[in-house]
Amino acid sequence: MAEVGDRQQFAIDGLRPQGAVYPETVEQVSQTLRAADEQGHAIVPVGYGAFLHLGGSLRRYDLALSLQRLERIVDYQPTDMTVTVEAGLTLARLQKILGEHGQWLPIDPPLPEQATIGGVIAANLSGPMRLSQGTVRDFLIGLKIVQADGTVIKGGGRVVKNVAGYDLPKLYCGSFGTLGVIVEATVKVRPRPEAQVVLSFTFPSVEQAIELALRLLGSELQPSFLELANFDLLEEEGRDNTYRLIVGFAGIAEEVAYQRARVRELIESGEPAIEEWQGANEQTIVQTLRNFPVSGEALLRYKTSLLPTRVAAFCQEVQAEAGLRGVSVRHLARAGNGIVYSRVLPSAKVSPEKLLSLVDWLRILTKKLEGYMVIEAIDPMLKERVDVWGHVGGAFPLMKRLKETLDPHGILNPGRFVGGI
Amino acid sequence: MDSTLISSLCDIVGSDGIVVQSTALSVYECDGYTLEKATPEVVVLPRSTEEVAAVVKLLHKQKVAFVPRGAGTGLSGGCLPVEAPVMIGTSRMNRIVHIDLLDRYVIAQAGVVNLWVSNTVKKQGFQYAPDPSSQQACTIGGNVAENSGGPHTLKYGVTTNHVLGLEIVLPDGDVVTLGGAVEDVPGYDLRGITIGSEGTFGLVTQATLRLTRQPQAYRTFLAVFESVHEATQTVSDIIAAGIVPAALEMMDNLIIQAVEAAFRFGFPTDAGAVLIVELDGLAAGLDPQTTKIIHVCQQNHAREVRVARDDVERMALWKSRKRAFGAVGRLAPNYCTQDGVVPRTKVPEILRVITGVAEKYHLRIANVFHAGDGNIHPILLYDERNADETGRVVKAGQEILQACVDLGGSLTGEHGIGVEKMGQMPLIFSPEDLLVMSQIRSVFNPDNRCNPHKIIPTPHGCIDVRVPKRQAPL
Numbered sequence: 001m002a003e004v005g006d007r008q009q010f011a012i013d014g015l016r017p018q019g020a021v022y023p024e025t026v027e028q029v030s031q032t033l034r035a036a037d038e039q040g041h042a043i044v045p046v047g048y049g050a051f052l053h054l055g056g057s058l059r060r061y062d063l064a065l066s067l068q069r070l071e072r073i074v075d076y077q078p079t080d081m082t083v084t085v086e087a088g089l090t091l092a093r094l095q096k097i098l099g100e101h102g103q104w105l106p107i108d109p110p111l112p113e114q115a116t117i118g119g120v121i122a123a124n125l126s127g128p129m130r131l132s133q134g135t136v137r138d139f140l141i142g143l144k145i146v147q148a149d150g151t152v153i154k155g156g157g158r159v160v161k162n163v164a165g166y167d168l169p170k171l172y173c174g175s176f177g178t179l180g181v182i183v184e185a186t187v188k189v190r191p192r193p194e195a196q197v198v199l200s201f202t203f204p205s206v207e208q209a210i211e212l213a214l215r216l217l218g219s220e221l222q223p224s225f226l227e228l229a230n231f232d233l234l235e236e237e238g239r240d241n242t243y244r245l246i247v248g249f250a251g252i253a254e255e256v257a258y259q260r261a262r263v264r265e266l267i268e269s270g271e272p273a274i275e276e277w278q279g280a281n282e283q284t285i286v287q288t289l290r291n292f293p294v295s296g297e298a299l300l301r302y303k304t305s306l307l308p309t310r311v312a313a314f315c316q317e318v319q320a321e322a323g324l325r326g327v328s329v330r331h332l333a334r335a336g337n338g339i340v341y342s343r344v345l346p347s348a349k350v351s352p353e354k355l356l357s358l359v360d361w362l363r364i365l366t367k368k369l370e371g372y373m374v375i376e377a378i379d380p381m382l383k384e385r386v387d388v389w390g391h392v393g394g395a396f397p398l399m400k401r402l403k404e405t406l407d408p409h410g411i412l413n414p415g416r417f418v419g420g421i
Numbered sequence: 422m423d424s425t426l427i428s429s430l431c432d433i434v435g436s437d438g439i440v441v442q443s444t445a446l447s448v449y450e451c452d453g454y455t456l457e458k459a460t461p462e463v464v465v466l467p468r469s470t471e472e473v474a475a476v477v478k479l480l481h482k483q484k485v486a487f488v489p490r491g492a493g494t495g496l497s498g499g500c501l502p503v504e505a506p507v508m509i510g511t512s513r514m515n516r517i518v519h520i521d522l523l524d525r526y527v528i529a530q531a532g533v534v535n536l537w538v539s540n541t542v543k544k545q546g547f548q549y550a551p552d553p554s555s556q557q558a559c560t561i562g563g564n565v566a567e568n569s570g571g572p573h574t575l576k577y578g579v580t581t582n583h584v585l586g587l588e589i590v591l592p593d594g595d596v597v598t599l600g601g602a603v604e605d606v607p608g609y610d611l612r613g614i615t616i617g618s619e620g621t622f623g624l625v626t627q628a629t630l631r632l633t634r635q636p637q638a639y640r641t642f643l644a645v646f647e648s649v650h651e652a653t654q655t656v657s658d659i660i661a662a663g664i665v666p667a668a669l670e671m672m673d674n675l676i677i678q679a680v681e682a683a684f685r686f687g688f689p690t691d692a693g694a695v696l697i698v699e700l701d702g703l704a705a706g707l708d709p710q711t712t713k714i715i716h717v718c719q720q721n722h723a724r725e726v727r728v729a730r731d732d733v734e735r736m737a738l739w740k741s742r743k744r745a746f747g748a749v750g751r752l753a754p755n756y757c758t759q760d761g762v763v764p765r766t767k768v769p770e771i772l773r774v775i776t777g778v779a780e781k782y783h784l785r786i787a788n789v790f791h792a793g794d795g796n797i798h799p800i801l802l803y804d805e806r807n808a809d810e811t812g813r814v815v816k817a818g819q820e821i822l823q824a825c826v827d828l829g830g831s832l833t834g835e836h837g838i839g840v841e842k843m844g845q846m847p848l849i850f851s852p853e854d855l856l857v858m859s860q861i862r863s864v865f866n867p868d869n870r871c872n873p874h875k876i877i878p879t880p881h882g883c884i885d886v887r888v889p890k891r892q893a894p895l
Contacts, residue, residue: 077766222703306603390607406861
């Protein structure tokens with residue numbers, strides 16, 4: 001099971017594990033964890049390692065436990081609209097199998113070819129479609145978990161409605177592999193939309209763009225996504241003072257046609273013309289939106305959670321401050337959800353100290369706007385000097401006790417989650 | 422009870438917030454699950470989070486156990502005071518604290534009635550999606566405790582999909598905020614694990630609720646079938662056709678007769694079963710789906726498919742459905758309901774099991790349920806004065822739940838475990854699964870003095886369910 005050759009592949013912030021293992025059964029995962037727990041070895045559950053930049057600095061790292069060989073479809077009854085899969089199955093493969101039956105799991109996080117179901121759940125990854133569909137949390141109905149000591153447990157079940165016992169799947173969703181290793185998941189699936197259209201508008205200012213976004217959200221329309229970017233999605237060129245609003249509609253052909261026409265009526269005079277994207281351009285735009293949180297070069301990537309009505313103020317203040325500091329920032333906001341992904345572009349002029357000072361400034365700003373900011377990627381040397389998750393608040397003692405209860409020897413991803421959990 | 426404790430409680434909530442007289446206390450002896458009864462020694466009715474925190478802090482100091490209670494519409498005995506002398510009721514915490522339509526959320530105190538939330542934002546075109554059948558009475562705090570569902574959860578999801586944040590008073594009196602109005606709050610999803618914890622983690626004092634836009638249009642149908650089998654096959658075929666209706670409900674002949682006698686909607690009392698199907702969304706998308714659904718109904722030999730002409734008729738139809746349980750009293754002196762769940766495709770199978778069980782135990786069993794979700798509610802009719810019949814009801818109910826589990830389902834889709842189904846938890850959970858649940862409870866509620874003896878069976882469980890009895894709306 002152990003293969004030492006892949007140490008580099010699963011390096012996190014420059015830290016390499018002693019080895020990597022690829023269990024093929026739940027029993028092997030259980031044995032690996034039991035042994036690690038007895039010996040106090042630190043384990044990092046991984047899939048293909050595409051999102052290892054997320055999270056705080058590890059305190060220890062002995063073994064990468066890759067779930068990529070646990071990739072079976074355990075049960076799929078299309079007419080039940082549920083599917084049970086092993087955690088290492090990639091999202092792209094799952095979508096392909098579901099697609100053969102006209103269905104899909106309606107989530108669109110970055111890098112579906114590398115993102116595994118287990119990883120998507122553990123890191124609660126999402127994409128533009130969260131506006132209309134929700135996140136993986138909303139589709140997750142059951143989990144099988146291997147606990148730190150090797151015990152196999154389950155939470156939830158395989159039926160779409162179930163309130164028997166505590167809702168364990170919610171706890172493990174977004175827990176970053178710090179409470180147990182997800183080995184199997186059951187999710188609800190949906191019929192695949194028949195049609196999609198992607199429109200965009202270019203505005204001279206962020207307020208105007210947000211104003212239209214809120215107007216669309218307040219109308220009868222049901223956009224599948226609504227994104228705000230301060231760059232050209234086809235060229236990936238930054239034009240710091242223009243903002244693009246990108247709107248998708250998906251569903252039954254008649255619904256999509258209606259919304260496409262109705263948008264034109266909702267545009268006020270003086271507002272910019274609609275651009276409609278088709279074919280390869282539409283594909284490129286959808287890909288760019290989806291992969292933005294992990295694409296391109298960056299000195300710093302951060303994700304901010306805000307109320308949708310605060311997004312304009314946030315973008316504007318960051319833009320102005322960035323100008324003063326000689327830094328170039330690209331924003332992509334899930335405008336209807338208040339989630340903003342940002343990336344500071346590489347520049348020789350930005351010293352590490354300058355970057356840390358920007359991080360401090362961003363923390364103060366998000367606090368003022370009653371939001372949260374999580375640093376998703378930064379130079380490993382600097383990572384230790386910032387708290388990537390930020391302050392969690394009054395619920396932290398509960399979180400810490402949960403971690404100590406479920407992973408008493410602290411072998412799972414030590415240091416990588418909030419407050420050094 | 423110690424009179425100094427009562428006077429200290431009085432100091433916190435005022436004398437009008439304390440119930441100690443035995444006649445007044447009898448109101449609090451059970452919820453919608455009436456088999457088990459236990460009267461608290463005192464009921465405390467705080468008005469604010471601060472008062473709840475002060476009450477809980479005092480009880481914690483004195484090592485006195487308590488139970489939270491909303492409107493008492495629960496169906497599994499979740500707020501039964503078992504070895505808990507104090508009950509904390511949220512009925513005076515009934516304010517909607519904050520409304521933000523642009524960011525689409527409201528903050529409601531725990532005692533706010535579910536339907537009030539939607540009514541408050543109705544004119545502006547919004548709604549709070551979860552719609553349990555008891556929504557005219559049940560509270561947000563109770564909905565959070567039970568992770569309540571309702572007919573429209575098929576498309577919109579249940580309570581947990583619509584609650585963004587919680588404020589909770591922990592069993593030691595600390596006030597903690599879980600989640601919040603913004604999405605993706607960093608940290609473990611403690612809001613998610615608290616929703617559905619049936620009041621065993623603390624007392625939720627307020628909740629931040631996501632608002633949803635009201636759909637532009639509805640199409641609501643009543644499809645009439647000669648047999649339950651044809652109706653349930655239609656349910657499977659609608660799902661298989663790639664349509665997700667907003668709601669997909671079934672009523673069998675016994676229920677049709679009771680509901681018709683009560684509400685005179687015009688249901689055909691000789692039909693084997695009816696389906697209520699509702700589509701919602703943009704008007705432009707509804708016609709093609711309507712055509713498909715009517716076609717599926719006809720393929721399954723529907724005798725008739727009636728489309729609600731207007732909103733008045735639609736509301737009348739929903740009123741009949743949501744109050745179906747009230748009408749069941751016409752069929753028998755007593756009844757008991759199960760809340761099992763099976764995979765959607767197993768609905769025809771579980772109904773065959775139910776028919777078989779009814780024959781085997783010589784019982785009448787009526788069915789009204791959320792067919793699209795596979796969440797069945799068989800209603801076992803009986804007369805409690807007939808001890809033999811009552812005993813058969815208990816056995817039949819257990820056999821039905823066992824069949825749900827054998828078909829890959831669950832013990833409860835929306836009513837909770839409470840005290841009622843504690844003994845059956847081992848049917849679906851291993852000792853290891855249950856141990857983790859009790860460990861998680863201990864993180865929030867280390868002394869287990871907040872709603873003790875619920876959900877997780879213990880070897881010394883003091884609840885012994887003997888006779889079922891259930892008279893409440895579902």
